[in-house]
Amino acid sequence: MSPRKNPPKKALAPPGSPAPESPVARGARRPRIKRTVAILSRKRSLYSTRRLVAAVRERGHRPLVLDTLRCCLLLAQGKPRMTYRGVEMRGVDVVVPRIGASITAYGLAVVNHFEMMGVPVLNPATSISRSRDKLRALQFLARSGLDIPRTVMAHDRSNVRRLVEEVGGLPVIIKLIKGTQGVGVMIAHTLPEVQTILDTFWDLGQEIVLQEFVAESEGRDVRALVVGDRVVGAMRRKAKKGEFRSNIHRGGEGQAIELPPAYMQAAVQAARIIGLEVAGVDMLEGHAGPRLMEINSSPGFEGLEGATGRDIAGEIIDHALAYAEARAGGARASEG
Numbered sequence: 001m002s003p004r005k006n007p008p009k010k011a012l013a014p015p016g017s018p019a020p021e022s023p024v025a026r027g028a029r030r031p032r033i034k035r036t037v038a039i040l041s042r043k044r045s046l047y048s049t050r051r052l053v054a055a056v057r058e059r060g061h062r063p064l065v066l067d068t069l070r071c072c073l074l075l076a077q078g079k080p081r082m083t084y085r086g087v088e089m090r091g092v093d094v095v096v097p098r099i100g101a102s103i104t105a106y107g108l109a110v111v112n113h114f115e116m117m118g119v120p121v122l123n124p125a126t127s128i129s130r131s132r133d134k135l136r137a138l139q140f141l142a143r144s145g146l147d148i149p150r151t152v153m154a155h156d157r158s159n160v161r162r163l164v165e166e167v168g169g170l171p172v173i174i175k176l177i178k179g180t181q182g183v184g185v186m187i188a189h190t191l192p193e194v195q196t197i198l199d200t201f202w203d204l205g206q207e208i209v210l211q212e213f214v215a216e217s218e219g220r221d222v223r224a225l226v227v228g229d230r231v232v233g234a235m236r237r238k239a240k241k242g243e244f245r246s247n248i249h250r251g252g253e254g255q256a257i258e259l260p261p262a263y264m265q266a267a268v269q270a271a272r273i274i275g276l277e278v279a280g281v282d283m284l285e286g287h288a289g290p291r292l293m294e295i296n297s298s299p300g301f302e303g304l305e306g307a308t309g310r311d312i313a314g315e316i317i318d319h320a321l322a323y324a325e326a327r328a329g330g331a332r333a334s335e336g
C-alpha cells in the first residue's frame with residue numbers, strides 16, 4: 001500500500017484492501033485479522049524504516065509509511081482528525097514512530113494526535129519527550145535508584161571549580177541537553193577549558209550538563225535494545241582511536257555481546273521508568289556495574305542487526321501487534 005504514489009480516494013487503509021504484490025508479501029504468513037501498521041518516518045529509504053516495513057509484510061499485515069511532516073492535525077469541537085496529503089486517516093491499528101531529533105516538536109504533536117484519536121502508539125509522546133531531554137531522563141533514572149555518572153546542571157559562571165568538584169574533578173564531560181549521535185558531547189581537561197566551553201554555550205542560550213568522566217569505560221559503552229520487557233539485542237561499541245565517544249556515527253564499532261544480568265535488568269528498568277516500549281539504552285561499564293547514560297526512543301538498529309544477526313525489526317513489529325491487540329481487547333472489555 002503506497003499512499004505516496006497512488007492515494008486511495010476514501011481512506012488510507014480501507015478494510016480488506018489487497019496485499020501489495022511483493023516477493024515478501026507472497027511468502028507471508030496469513031494472519032486471522034489483517035492489521036495496518038503505520039510507521040512514522042521522514043524517509044522510507046532509511047534502513048530501519050525499510051526493515052520495519054518488511055517485517056510487517058512478512059507477518060501478512062499491511063505496512064503504511066507516513067512522512068511525519070505530511071500528517072495534518074485537525075482540531076475542532078468533538079473528535080480529533082488527521083489527514084495525510086489530503087486523505088482522511090482511518091483504519092490504522094498501531095503506530096510505530098521513528099522521530100528524528102530535528103523534528104521532535106512536530107513529531108510529538110503527531111504522536112499525541114494519534115493517541116487522542118485512540119490509536120495505540122509505540123512509544124507514547126510523554127515518554128519520547130522525557131528521553132529527548134538528557135537531564136529529564138537522568139532525573140527519572142537516578143530517582144528510581146539506577147546508577148548514573150554524577151551529573152550537575154548549573155547556570156552559574158562564578159564558581160566553575162565547585163561544579164567540577166561535584167562531579168569528581170578533571171577531566172569532565174560536558175553535554176548539550178538535546179544532543180544526539182555524539183554531537184554536543186565534549187571532554188575538558190583543564191579548568192580554563194571548562195570555563196570557555198560553558199561560557200560559550202551559555203552565551204548561545206544552550207543548556208548543558210557537566211558529568212563525571214567514567215574513565216574505566218575506556219571509550220566503550222553498551223547499547224541494549226529493549227522491546228517490551230526484554231532485551232532483544234545488545235552490543236558493545238568501541239570508539240575509534242583518539243576518540244572517547246563510541247557512537248557508530250562517530251566512527252565507533254559495534255560487537256555483539258551477551259549482556260550480564262545486571263545490565264539486562266538495568267536496561268529494562270530504565271525503559272519502564274521512562275515509559276518506552278522500544279528503547280535503545282546506553283550504559284557505561286563502571287567498576288561496580290552499569291552506569292546509565294541515556295535512553296533513545298527511536299533507536300536505529302542497523303548496527304545492532306549487523307552485529308548480532310538478530311531480527312530486531314521483527315521483534316519490534318511483533319510487540320507492536322501484541323500491544324495493539326491488548327489495547328483493542330481492553331477497549332472491547334470496557335465496552336462490554
Ligand SMILES: Nc1ncnc2c1ncn2[C@@H]1O[C@H](COP(=O)(O)OP(=O)(O)O)[C@@H](O)[C@H]1O
Nearest residue numbers: 149173179180181182183185212213214245246
Ligand atoms: N560520562 C561519560 N564518561 C565517559 N564517556 C562518556 C560519558 N558520557 C558520554 N560518553 C561517551 O560519549 C558518547 C555519547 O554520549 P551520549 O550521552 O550517549 O550522547 P549522544 O546522545 O550524543 O549519543 C557515549 O556513547 C560514550 O561513549
Ligand SMILES: [Mg+2]
Nearest residue numbers: 181182282294
Ligand atoms: Mg548515545
